[in-house]
Amino acid sequence: xxxxxxxxxxxxxxxxxxxxxxxxxxxxxxxxxxxxxxxxxxxxxxxxxxxxxxxxxxxxxxxx
Numbered sequence: 001x002x003x004x005x006x007x008x009x010x011x012x013x014x015x016x017x018x019x020x021x022x023x024x025x026x027x028x029x030x031x032x033x034x035x036x037x038x039x040x041x042x043x044x045x046x047x048x049x050x051x052x053x054x055x056x057x058x059x060x061x062x063x064x
Contacts, residue, residue, distance in 0.1 A: 011035060012048045013061065021045070037063055 011033065013022035021040060026033055026049075035047075040063045049057040 009049060009051045009056075012050055013037070013040070014046045014048060016044055037061075 009026040011022075011024050011026065012020055013035075015021050022035070022037070024033075024035060042063050045061040045063065047059045047061045048055050049059075
């Protein structure tokens with residue numbers, strides 16, 4: 001996921017029940033962000049990119 005202004009942004013992973021299962025600050029100056037999803041169970045999730053507590057992007061995430 002790429003975005004030009006990443007300062008103050010974070011990723012949030014939400015399960016199908018709406019529970020926040022992971023959150024990580026975006027590292028400024030790094031166009032590629034790594035997310036360690038090893039603690040997540042197999043299943044379907046939503047990955048949200050949040051800036052100033054506003055959702056600016058949502059992606060589907062499937063963990064096998």
